[in-house]
Amino acid sequence: MFRRTTTADRTMMNFCRLMCCLPFLCWSAATVAEEITLTNGEWPPYLSEQAPHYGIASRVVSEAFAQEGITVRYVFRPWRRAYLEAESGKYHGSVVWTFEKDRGEVFHFSDPIFEGRSVFFHLRTSTFDWKRFEDLLDYQIGGTVGYTYEFEKLPGIQVQRADTDSDNFRKLLAGRFDIFPSDIKVGYAVLRSGFPPEDVARITHHPRAYNVVSYHLILPKRHPESSRLLALFNRGLKKLRESPRAASYFDSFTTP
Structure with a gap:
């Protein structure tokens, strides 16, 4: 026998549909x-x-x-x-x-x-050593444009700047200056990604960090x-x- 759908029936059906959708809606919200x-x-x-x-x-x-x-x-x-x-x-x-x-x-x-731990890179053939910033007065120093270095505040210290760290390592290899300051990990990353192994082998760093x-x-x-x-x-x-x-x-x- 056909039975007419009442308002109460429709309300119950809508409620059931909502309850069925809730888990999906909750899951969707959780994944966003x-x-x-x-x-x-x-x-x-x-x-x-x-x-x-x-x-x-x-x-x-x-x-x-x-x-x-x-x-x-x-x-x-x-x-x-x-x-x-x-x-x-x-x-x-x-x-x-x-x-x-x-x-x-x-x-x-x-x-x-x-x-970050910053050190002075130098050629392995160099006798570079330092304990105080005053010791740096005896050396030619390279640096990168845009960087400021704590030791520059010392009167008499001059930094020869190049555009990039790679340029500075090329100058170091060419003997244009004695030391180049850089974060230790950044320095070695630049060397290993842009220089042949024989050039990388010519460069080392002083164990004393000048900045941490x-x-x-x-x-x-x-x-x-x-x-x-x-x-x-x-x-x-x-x-x-x-x-x-x-x-x-x-x-x-x-x-x-």
Whole structure:
């Protein structure tokens, strides 16, 4: 016998359909991760658009945010542009930077991601040695455009600048100066990627670091999400450091 569908029946059917859809809706919401965009730059092996995971520092940043359900997208820029586009709030932040007073006025700084150790590279045939910055007065020093060096504050020290680290290593090999300051991992990455093995074998570094500094994620204070993202990143970074699976990420910062 045919039975007319009542309003109550239709209400019950709609309710049942809703209940059937809820698991799917919940699953869909859970799979949609928050995405942020950070500026980045070329500084192998820490940061590089061509490197696996965009370099070891980029990987740590991505993994730390992933601990909190956030996906990171990187845009690679020349360094000054990377800084300015992050400062303006166009993007969520930038990686990786050292703390300076003027930067601290416009950016939140995360907990340290890693420490960089800077040394003096020289030819193996050189008798270079130093204990104090005053000892550097006896040597010709190379440097890279855009970098400032702590020892330059000492009167009498002059730095011959070239456009790139690669140019400076070529000059070092040619005997144009005696020493070239650089982060130890960056220096060896430049040598191994751009010079023949016989040239790399001619260069070494002094074991005494002239600078050890920490590097951070920076988030602009003007961006409304920065405080929340800073807390999430620091929490994710702590989890990552405590994870045995991620130990190799941090170990890679400590070897040349």
